[in-house]
Amino acid sequence: MKPADCEECGGDGIYHRLTYITVALDDLLRPFFTPNAFLKPITSWMYAVEKDLTPKLLNWFVKRGWAKKVTDWDDETPLLARMLWEEGKARGIEIWEFRLFGLARNIYVAKLTDGTEIAYEGIPLPPAGLTQAWWLDNKGILKKKFRELGIPVAKGAAAFTRTQAKELYNKLSAPVIAKPHSGSASRHTTLHITDERDLIRGFEIAKEVAPFAVIEEELVGGVYRATVVNGKLAATLRRDQPHVIGDGKSSVRKLMLKANEHPARQGPFFHRMYVTTPTAFRELEWQGHQLSDIPKKGERVILHPKINWSVGGTTTDVTDEVHPDNQELFERIAKVLAAPVVGIDFIIGDMNQSWKEQDRCGVIECNSMPFFDNHHLPFEGKPRNVAGDIWEMVLK
Numbered sequence: 001m002k003p004a005d006c007e008e009c010g011g012d013g014i015y016h017r018l019t020y021i022t023v024a025l026d027d028l029l030r031p032f033f034t035p036n037a038f039l040k041p042i043t044s045w046m047y048a049v050e051k052d053l054t055p056k057l058l059n060w061f062v063k064r065g066w067a068k069k070v071t072d073w074d075d076e077t078p079l080l081a082r083m084l085w086e087e088g089k090a091r092g093i094e095i096w097e098f099r100l101f102g103l104a105r106n107i108y109v110a111k112l113t114d115g116t117e118i119a120y121e122g123i124p125l126p127p128a129g130l131t132q133a134w135w136l137d138n139k140g141i142l143k144k145k146f147r148e149l150g151i152p153v154a155k156g157a158a159a160f161t162r163t164q165a166k167e168l169y170n171k172l173s174a175p176v177i178a179k180p181h182s183g184s185a186s187r188h189t190t191l192h193i194t195d196e197r198d199l200i201r202g203f204e205i206a207k208e209v210a211p212f213a214v215i216e217e218e219l220v221g222g223v224y225r226a227t228v229v230n231g232k233l234a235a236t237l238r239r240d241q242p243h244v245i246g247d248g249k250s251s252v253r254k255l256m257l258k259a260n261e262h263p264a265r266q267g268p269f270f271h272r273m274y275v276t277t278p279t280a281f282r283e284l285e286w287q288g289h290q291l292s293d294i295p296k297k298g299e300r301v302i303l304h305p306k307i308n309w310s311v312g313g314t315t316t317d318v319t320d321e322v323h324p325d326n327q328e329l330f331e332r333i334a335k336v337l338a339a340p341v342v343g344i345d346f347i348i349g350d351m352n353q354s355w356k357e358q359d360r361c362g363v364i365e366c367n368s369m370p371f372f373d374n375h376h377l378p379f380e381g382k383p384r385n386v387a388g389d390i391w392e393m394v395l396k
Contacts, residue, residue, distance in 0.1 A: 008188045008205050008279075019209045055109050055117040058098045070097040076104040080373040080387070081122070084108075087387040091395070112395065122369045124394045125340050132339040136368045139214045140181040151333060152355055152362035156216025165203045166196060168215040175218045178202030180210035191218060191305045192286050220360040221349035223307055224318070226326075227372050227386055228334035228342050230393040233327050235375040235384035236319045236351070242273040242303040242312030246295025252284070253291040256303060264314075264379050273303050273312030280304045280311075315374050317381030318351055325354035333363065341390060343370025 006016070061067040073082045077097060085108075088095050094111040097104070098119075109119050118124060135141035140158025147153055155172055158181045159165040169176060178199065179189040188209050190202030199215070206213035226236045244255035253275075259265075260272040275281060275291055283305045284290060295301050307313040322330075326348070334342050348361040355361050372386040 008208070014187065014209065016208045020211070024211050054119040058107070058109055058119055061098070061100065066101065068099040068102050070099055073097070078106060078122075080371055081106065081108065083373055083376050083387040084123070084390065087385065087391055090388075091391055093391065118394075123341055123390060126394055126396075132368065133337045136337050136339060136342065136366055137182055139179070139365050140212055142363075142366060143214070143216070146333075146336075146363060149336060151329070151336070154216040154219050154360075154362055154364065156214060158212040158214050159203065160212055162200060162203060165199060165213060165215050169193075169196065169199050172215070172217050176215055177218050178206045179214050180206045181212035181214050182210050189306070193218075217360070219347035219362055219364065221347050221358070222351070223364075224346045224348065224351060225370070225374060226322075226330040226344045226346060227370055227375060228330055228339070228344065229386060229389040230340060231331060231334055233319075233322065233330050234386050234389045235317065235372075236322050236330075237374055237378060238316045238318050238351070239307045239374070240314045240316065241305060241307050242314070244273075244295070244301050244303065246297055246299035246301065248297035249294065251292050251294050252289060252301055252303075255295070255301075256291075265312075269377055270309055270314060270379055271312050275303050277304075279306075314379035315377075317375070317378040317384060319382070319384060321352050323352055323354050325356055326351060329355060333366065337366065339366075339368060340393060341368070341370065341372075343367040343372065
């Protein structure tokens with residue numbers, strides 16, 4: 001299926017079959033390349049060789065005419081890469097992008113201030129990145145590991161078959177959700193599952209892009225993204241689904257049209273909200289609303305279950321509001337994962353209060369290559385320079 005054709009991708013489509021194969025191969029091969037006590041010396045040696053040879057190899061491809069050397073970002077460069085580019089330039093770091101056969105591959109070469117050249121994919125990492133947990137991006141394994149360590153997660157597990165999914169569902173308290181065991185941006189995630197028919201539907205949707213589907217209890221509260229860099233919490237965002245707040249006089253439709261006039265929705269990043277798809281109408285129905293209804297004053301009405309910018313989602317910086325217990329938890333998670341950079345998606349009712357005092361809150365997933373550009377461009381609140389934090393870590 002073409003990306004543009006898929007509503008379950010949330011307006012930011014991926015190729016299903018290719019993604020499925022990539023995830024399956026990653027699941028199969030990644031454990032064999034995990035550094036351990038035996039392999040660490042070999043891995044360290046390989047890293048040293050790769051560190052020296054990769055920039056030279058990429059330059060060789062350019063000289064042969066097989067690849068293009070792009071010395072400034074353009075429309076083909078991902079947003080987070082642009083931010084790294086600008087922050088690197090501000091620190092005297094020279095960056096160019098490697099495009100094999102002219103195609104963007106998210107691969108870059110940076111000449112650091114000491115003259116050292118490094119090659120990286122997406123986000124530059126120090127040598128410590130070699131030892132990060134191989135299961136960081138696998139939601140099923142991560143859930144099991146975190147539960148053993150006392151880190152809060154939703155009850156549930158990964159299922160390969162319909163029978164396994166049903167068995168899991170019968171052990172959980174509805175509503176539950178179904179999502180791919182690997183992936184991001186809430187693609188192919190189904191919320192509010194309360195019966196076996198919807199369970200199987202959500203299971204099949206998740207399985208379109210990954211071999212396993214995670215079936216878990218739906219947590220309660222806002223969706224937050226905490227990004228930890230070099231062991232320290234760098235920034236935290238609340239990621240809101242497209243929504244309106246009732247005034248007691250206006251219909252949902254009128255409130256939506258008014259909200260769409262916000263200046264930030266007129267630019268290239270945050271999109272206007274629309275209720276035109278079956279998924280959006282199901283979300284309204286779940287809340288007992290139609291577009292013509294008049295919500296009570298202060299009532300929050302969600303217009304789409306996904307939080308993506310492309311469907312009208314917004315973000316608010318809450319870095320200064322994070323309770324110390326929650327900050328300690330996020331930094332502990334990064335330590336457990338041994339990850340120099342990690343994005344932690346967390347659901348909680350109130351980020352100002354300790355997670356220890358709130359029910360049905362917890363980690364929903366972690367990302368080894370988080371979209372930290374969200375922190376630079378919040379819909380509301382203070383921008384946070386995560387790209388700068390990453391370069392400071394690399395330059396140490």
